[in-house]
Amino acid sequence: MKRFALCVLAGLLLPVTAASAQKLVDATDPEAIINLMRGFGSAVLEEDDAGDPMIVARIDGTRFLVLFYGCQDGADCKSIQFRAAWETSGNVSLGKIGSWNADKRFGKAYLDDVKDPVVEMDVNLFGGVSTRNLEDTIDWWQLVLADFKLNVLEE
Numbered sequence: 056m057k058r059f060a061l062c063v064l065a066g067l068l069l070p071v072t073a074a075s076a077q078k079l080v081d082a083t084d085p086e087a088i089i090n091l092m093r094g095f096g097s098a099v100l101e102e103d104d105a106g107d108p109m110i111v112a113r114i115d116g117t118r119f120l121v122l123f124y125g126c127q128d129g130a131d132c133k134s135i136q137f138r139a140a141w142e143t144s145g146n147v148s149l150g151k152i153g154s155w156n157a158d159k160r161f162g163k164a165y166l167d168d169v170k171d172p173v174v175e176m177d178v179n180l181f182g183g184v185s186t187r188n189l190e191d192t193i194d195w196w197q198l199v200l201a202d203f204k205l206n207v208l209e210e
Contacts, residue, residue, distance in 0.1 A: 079183025082123055082132035085110065091186065092121070095193055108132065114197050117204065125181075137176045137196045139203075145170040147207060155207050162199035164207065174203045 080087045085100050085108040092098040098112040103122065106129040110121035117139060125133030152164045152172060164174045176196055180189075 077185055080180065080186055080189050081183040082125070082135050082180040083130065085123065085132075088121065088135065088189070091189055092193060094190070095197060102129070105129075114193075114200060117200050119196075119200070133179075133181045135178045135180060137178070137199075138173065139175075139200060140167065140171060140173040141208060142171050143208070147172045151207055155203065159199070159202070161195050162203065164203065172203075172207060174199060 080091070082088075089098045089100055089110055092110065092112050096112060096114040098110050098121075101109050101111055103109040105126075107126040108123045108129065112119055112121060119137055119139035122136045122138060123132040123134075124136060147166065147170075149166055152166060155164050162174050162176045164172060167173050176199055178189075178192055184192075
């Protein structure tokens, strides 16, 4: 009976052990994020003005940045933000931005100081997430970009 109980317990713990063994991705490893992003398009690592990592990427022809936040001396970052901006000569109204925001769960949009549209999506990576989770997040970002272009920029 004890042997049976130990086998059952081992069977219950096996999925936990397998999940624990999976490598997590966090904002301390920009190269891991770039490698995932390249499955969706192009991505190169640069530095922002503060010396923090910054990824310049492209999905479906749209250029965007991945900015790193909560960094200490350009490393050990805690979160990232996807950000895309377009120069539109003020052709996008604040009302259109507000309508888009009201209907969306992922991504937030605003007009910058020269009235050009910007869309962003914050991603908390503190403690790490699975590769599958981050790939799904990048896929959500791809959908956000496509929806924003279709319903805000091209309308």
